[in-house]
């Protein structure tokens with residue numbers, strides 16, 4: 001397979017690595033903090049590991065050098081590669097929220113439910129999450145600290161809503177906040193922000209509270225897993241909240257009309273189209289197509305429907 005690396009230096013010894021989910025470029029980002037105790041945030045899928053390893057080598061991080069691997073949550077586009085990376089970097093500690101920890105040690109149940117959602121495309125999209133020895137996993141609760149060396153720390157903050165095992169992480173030196181999927185999807189080519197509200201965990205109030213938590217941390221920059229850095233912090237977090245509200249309102253409307261999932265997806269897509277530059281005619285349709293694979297309107301609508309059913 002093609003393992004060409006795409007590394008973008010972001011300043012403060014932070015490097016964005018394209019983890020190339022399913023071979024697509026520019027939809028899943030991992031980050032190396034090359035401090036005294038190097039830390040990899042979001043290793044990506046199992047298929048990402050053969051791309052991430054040469055990237056770390058290029059950045060001077062050898063098999064014995066990586067001190068920690070951190071995931072914002074255990075969805076397979078973020079954590080599918082944890083087992084492979086843990087094997088390649090035997091001294092690295094794996095950090096995850098306590099609600100996700102057991103799935104990294106024993107991935108069978110997680111893989112079974114992912115197989116039910118994705119069917120045969122599971123293999124080409126994500127590959128197989130391998131188990132990590134429980135002794136190498138450190139579970140964090142409401143907050144946690146990852147020692148980056150030299151007094152630098154990465155602090156984790158529980159941020160559920162997208163997933164019940166989601167954390168955001170803020171770097172004490174740079175003020176970078178790793179937002180995972182809690183602030184939605186940022187598309188750098190068009191500066192669109194779209195919501196990420198998949199089943200079964202999505203919950204609007206919880207997600208909005210997590211955005212408040214992010215705001216209160218006073219980050220200098222947001223680092224999206226999908227995709228890349230954003231410096232307009234306040235506006236972006238506000239926009240993330242607005243996207244959630246609009247999608248939930250629109251799905252509620254579709255649900256009140258008794259529409260089934262397909263018709264609800266069509267209605268929501270139609271009503272929200274003008275909000276996103278990605279659907280404009282002058283934008284390469286392949287860009288929208290690959291983001292649809294990562295973050296489909298159908299999955300977002302299904303997640304919101306599920307949440308509305310739960311509250312009903």
Ligand SMILES: [Zn+2]
Nearest residue numbers: 075077181225
């Ligand atoms: Zn994701």
